[in-house]
Amino acid sequence: MSENNVNAFLLFTCPDKNGIVAKITHFIYETGGNIIDLDEHVNQNQQFFSLRIAWNMSNSTIPASQLHEAFEPIAQAFNAHWRIEFSNQKQRVAIFVSKYDHCLQEILWRYNMSEYDIEIPLIVSNHPDLKPIADAAGIPYHVFPITKETKAEQETKEIALLREHNIDLVVLARYMQVLSSNFIREFKNKIINIHHSFLPGFVGGNPYKQAYERGVKMIGATSHFVTEDLDEGPIIEQDIMRITHKDTIKDLIRKGRDLERIVLARALGYKAEHRIIVDGTRTIVF
Amino acid sequence: MSENNVNAFLLFTCPDKNGIVAKITHFIYETGGNIIDLDEHVNQNQQFFSLRIAWNMSNSTIPASQLHEAFEPIAQAFNAHWRIEFSNQKQRVAIFVSKYDHCLQEILWRYNMSEYDIEIPLIVSNHPDLKPIADAAGIPYHVFPITKETKAEQETKEIALLREHNIDLVVLARYMQVLSSNFIREFKNKIINIHHSFLPGFVGGNPYKQAYERGVKMIGATSHFVTEDLDEGPIIEQDIMRITHKDTIKDLIRKGRDLERIVLARALGYKAEHRIIVDGTRTIVF
Amino acid sequence: MSENNVNAFLLFTCPDKNGIVAKITHFIYETGGNIIDLDEHVNQNQQFFSLRIAWNMSNSTIPASQLHEAFEPIAQAFNAHWRIEFSNQKQRVAIFVSKYDHCLQEILWRYNMSEYDIEIPLIVSNHPDLKPIADAAGIPYHVFPITKETKAEQETKEIALLREHNIDLVVLARYMQVLSSNFIREFKNKIINIHHSFLPGFVGGNPYKQAYERGVKMIGATSHFVTEDLDEGPIIEQDIMRITHKDTIKDLIRKGRDLERIVLARALGYKAEHRIIVDGTRTIVF
Amino acid sequence: MSENNVNAFLLFTCPDKNGIVAKITHFIYETGGNIIDLDEHVNQNQQFFSLRIAWNMSNSTIPASQLHEAFEPIAQAFNAHWRIEFSNQKQRVAIFVSKYDHCLQEILWRYNMSEYDIEIPLIVSNHPDLKPIADAAGIPYHVFPITKETKAEQETKEIALLREHNIDLVVLARYMQVLSSNFIREFKNKIINIHHSFLPGFVGGNPYKQAYERGVKMIGATSHFVTEDLDEGPIIEQDIMRITHKDTIKDLIRKGRDLERIVLARALGYKAEHRIIVDGTRTIVF
CATH class of the missing domain: 3.40.50.170 (Formyl transferase, N-terminal domain)
Structure with a gap:
């Protein structure tokens, strides 16, 4: 799979707050990603937010290698545990x-x-x-x-x-x-x-x-x-x-x-x- | 359940395109909604986008009665089939x-x-x-x-x-x-x-x-x-x-x-x- | 259900030995019973025999009330735990x-x-x-x-x-x-x-x-x-x-x-x- | 597996009648077989009898090769479809x-x-x-x-x-x-x-x-x-x-x-x- 057809996978948890999905999906949109699958849930007893997004980077405006650094500020803002994986890094x-x-x-x-x-x-x-x-x-x-x-x-x-x-x-x-x-x-x-x-x-x-x-x-x-x-x-x-x-x-x-x-x-x-x-x-x- | 604790449910399908989730979740964020559960999927063979979001309107900046009208332009932009339901309208x-x-x-x-x-x-x-x-x-x-x-x-x-x-x-x-x-x-x-x-x-x-x-x-x-x-x-x-x-x-x-x-x-x-x-x-x- | 259409159920366990099923089913045949369902198994590790038989007594030659006494000798011969139940004794x-x-x-x-x-x-x-x-x-x-x-x-x-x-x-x-x-x-x-x-x-x-x-x-x-x-x-x-x-x-x-x-x-x-x-x-x- | 430890399997169907199990299990007992597993059922709507028996022939008084012939008269008496298989004939x-x-x-x-x-x-x-x-x-x-x-x-x-x-x-x-x-x-x-x-x-x-x-x-x-x-x-x-x-x-x-x-x-x-x-x-x- 060439980098042109790489999928990225974000796994993300943090204390719940308004606007998390908006912020993250806006980031993906801005960097040219096309979301394929997104599943999010808030455990309301514990106010605990969890999310998985898979998106395609064929038209990405930044290379996979810079994605972590670009995303870091968002993760920090929400005090998140997170990781991004790529389909071409088996x-x-x-x-x-x-x-x-x-x-x-x-x-x-x-x-x-x-x-x-x-x-x-x-x-x-x-x-x-x-x-x-x-x-x-x-x-x-x-x-x-x-x-x-x-x-x-x-x-x-x-x-x-x-x-x-x-x-x-x-x-x-x-x-x-x-x-x-x-x-x-x-x-x-x-x-x-x-x-x-x-x-x-x-x-x-x-x-x-x-x-x-x-x-x-x-x-x-x-x-x-x-x-x-x-x-x-x-x-x-x-x-x-x-x-x-x-x-x-x-x-x-x-x-x-x-x-x-x-x-x-x-x-x-x-x-x-x-x-x-x-x-x-x-x-x-x- | 008072309107202060109403949940809204969006069910939404349209031809796939970049930025749909970003647009929708931004709308929810902007209107004071707090997303509880979101599940989205793109059928890649048919480029068909489908989405369900549940969000809480306790701190909503617009009343439930105006939500349809406010959301309409987004739905039209994506040529969507959609509906919004509310937990207090059984x-x-x-x-x-x-x-x-x-x-x-x-x-x-x-x-x-x-x-x-x-x-x-x-x-x-x-x-x-x-x-x-x-x-x-x-x-x-x-x-x-x-x-x-x-x-x-x-x-x-x-x-x-x-x-x-x-x-x-x-x-x-x-x-x-x-x-x-x-x-x-x-x-x-x-x-x-x-x-x-x-x-x-x-x-x-x-x-x-x-x-x-x-x-x-x-x-x-x-x-x-x-x-x-x-x-x-x-x-x-x-x-x-x-x-x-x-x-x-x-x-x-x-x-x-x-x-x-x-x-x-x-x-x-x-x-x-x-x-x-x-x-x-x-x-x-x- | 009249006694003429009573079903009997035998539940029977004992140490395994040759001829148990033959003996029991012969007894049922002899007393005019017609077997509907029989499931038997020997746990070979423990040489433990277990059996359930359901039979119809429509043409029984002995009344249900005498069945226990009539069956007793067989059970004793095999040193069995057993009981007989009847469909009309709920x-x-x-x-x-x-x-x-x-x-x-x-x-x-x-x-x-x-x-x-x-x-x-x-x-x-x-x-x-x-x-x-x-x-x-x-x-x-x-x-x-x-x-x-x-x-x-x-x-x-x-x-x-x-x-x-x-x-x-x-x-x-x-x-x-x-x-x-x-x-x-x-x-x-x-x-x-x-x-x-x-x-x-x-x-x-x-x-x-x-x-x-x-x-x-x-x-x-x-x-x-x-x-x-x-x-x-x-x-x-x-x-x-x-x-x-x-x-x-x-x-x-x-x-x-x-x-x-x-x-x-x-x-x-x-x-x-x-x-x-x-x-x-x-x-x-x- | 030597013939001394052969298991036999009878599969047997026929129109229902009293005494079938008694007859068959008596035959097995008489020929020195020890029943391991027996499952029998009568479809009462159709008066259709079906049976599977597995038995051990370690102490059999007749060789496996003569079992079919010996059993034949019983099967004929009940107008049965049947077969006997042996564990050592794969x-x-x-x-x-x-x-x-x-x-x-x-x-x-x-x-x-x-x-x-x-x-x-x-x-x-x-x-x-x-x-x-x-x-x-x-x-x-x-x-x-x-x-x-x-x-x-x-x-x-x-x-x-x-x-x-x-x-x-x-x-x-x-x-x-x-x-x-x-x-x-x-x-x-x-x-x-x-x-x-x-x-x-x-x-x-x-x-x-x-x-x-x-x-x-x-x-x-x-x-x-x-x-x-x-x-x-x-x-x-x-x-x-x-x-x-x-x-x-x-x-x-x-x-x-x-x-x-x-x-x-x-x-x-x-x-x-x-x-x-x-x-x-x-x-x-x-």
Whole structure:
């Protein structure tokens, strides 16, 4: 996509006030942008304003590279949290896996179908098992075996690798290691996980076993940003599936794979389309 | 709600052009409005712009009664279809029923719970059967028995009654009469029906019997605006429910009632919240 | 329904063994029963056999009143938990409510539509508010105001009332009092509750507020048998509904009402159709 | 799985009569079978009996090879349609594809995960495009280019190939050719198709375009047996997905892929588990 056909995406939150949309859309109009999609909402209890705008810059009077600087004064006037993304600057995504392949396969299949406007420059794992899949996709596969003793050291290498490749987003596609606080702080709001339960139910290990024993009538999966509190990060997407007394734990694991795949795939899609704002312990998904 | 706390709702479509949102939101800002919710989209294939804005007029510098006139020039500049509605001018809704009570009961229950910001000044029927329900709700119930011979005459009386009560919307809550073209033209895009199938499947009579015989694995219900082509009007809302080979036609009818209730109730809710634009054979539901 | 057209329902569990179905269905055949529906399953991990059979007794060679005694030896041979119910002995259901009417209205509406083959001889409440609804339905409404001081005494009266009316099932239709252990033991596996969350998430008070604060993307409702551990009883039915960041707590409460109604209504339907077996902390719903 | 641990599956329909289950389950008991799962239903309007039983033959007193003959008299006594399948005789499935890979990939992924207890000895296509996928899976890929002139001749070769490989089931995984009546008659009730709409809505070509133009609020997919009437065969499975006015036809195609994959995968799963009986224009899926 040439710069002539670039789309820009503004994600913007601030305390509510009159005239915010007018000011912002006037700026876009003035700089030659053509708005494609705009979704705005004010949480009236909290007087909290949130906005996503996508606009086309084909006839823009300023280059993308100067947009941030030009917009800065407006953002400051409203005391906003904000970011602008561009369709020709693809997010660089690292996939972390262990031994289960279903989430990885799903992401790679969609990636090949060009469903995601992202780059996947590398796959990281603590096991060699899924290397053939990475090879078939032509994506470098880096193995960092983790033991209690080597964890800190290996994570340091992983962080260096991610930095070196300018990674914007880490996707834990059934990665069976708890990341250290250090790692999480390095990539704050930049790590997406898939947990195989309908959170906040069944945090921690063996959620399908927990679900079976509690006797729920539906199982779920939850994709969320990773924070230092395990399974407590802001939720991006969830879905569920009906089960019956005829389903064994093994059946739940099998059926749950379909949920995990689809929920993680959707969450990644929202991120790829610049639809997500983290708002404290919650997310806004436009 | 005093005029001091009125919300305004703009629904607006036009050929796409730069600067539409900027112009409109500037107008709202200038007149002292505070935007609560804004959803805009451009259908890029058709270069078709659509927009819904809700804003609060507590600090408005012009009275609601002058808003149309003040906004007119902007709408004309963009060659728009548009309307502005106000939260303190409740839509006046007439419910049409025959003998089935489930959709009527559902609407009245939600009406009593204040889920809908509407008035229901009257209920019309071709049968006396549901009068007790109307009586219990304290809503006048008008019976117009219909035969082939009396239809035209009775409809004329119905139209007069609706006009007299300034009815904005007619809801056919399982009303078992086909309205004449004349009636439909009088209330263009102002009549909502519930059809007990997932349209366009199973148009016409006995859709549950048709569904049973075709052996579908899910039944559905569809709420749509009524046009002169039976079951062909713009669709507002649909939903489905899973069935199995153990379900008889009688089971489909029983289960389908839940679908009909919920789908019609949602469609009415969207209308009550000024969320619907009719766009040719389709609807935009913000 | 005359005895000539009675259906019988057997619910049966035992350790698995060869020949159980053969033995039971032979018994039914021998006594002139015609099987309408049979669903059987063996949990192979636990070697646990469960079965529901519905059969018609029009041509039965023994009267319904002697069926239990006749079947007893088979049940003993397999060391089974079992019960036989009859379609002409309607379950007698007491509805408990407080101030919210939606679940009560839903149940009464279905009761009037004859969706449930049950009797509702009385409604119990700790508040007088919903008496008009009971009156309209022609069902006696008993008020037992509850304070910390009077709770034990009032529950004793309630239990006496339920005993007097031969109540088989208590439905807590948003009854806002925690029942004492004493009450619960008196009606073991005979009290159904609706909890307004997707259990095990958000136990206890204000689940919609909890859901809002946790930022889940779907809310749920759960109907379960009441045990002495609050919100921990065997789950009968659950369902969920998608929400977005635009929904306030008030919206969740409003939307959740639809879930509560439908989930409780379904659970009661399963009970009315003799479809539920309690198996430890879980239920089997055929 | 050794013969010592074989499961047998009986699928059985007949006019209803007393004692059918007793007779059949007695036969299983007598021959040393242990029933794992039994689901039976009588359609009371049509007095039509249908049954699926799965039982374990570990302690069977007769070999699997003699089971048909031994059971025959019972089936004749009830004038039944029936078949018995065995878990160690895997169904042999041929996948037919054209250029879209998503359904094929989904099936192969589940096949590799051992979700299906089947054999896929070959893939057939009218285009060479998907050969690399077949190669990666180690499954022979046969190309039969089809033109109006060569169709009859090529289908003859295809049928010969399928016969040669003892194919039990043909899965049209977005195969973009209409099969001739001759082909369909050769594999009566043995060809499964995926149609990208919620049938009976939008039969024929371009269903997503049709769906877009009709303005439905949900798209669907349907898996059905192929009969000589296009898109009219007995339905096995359906599902739907919500869409909005923001979705273009291209979006519907993209989103619909997920539906097509999952619906076809489920239908194949039901077939693999011997759960489907074709009953005229409908299916019974246990």
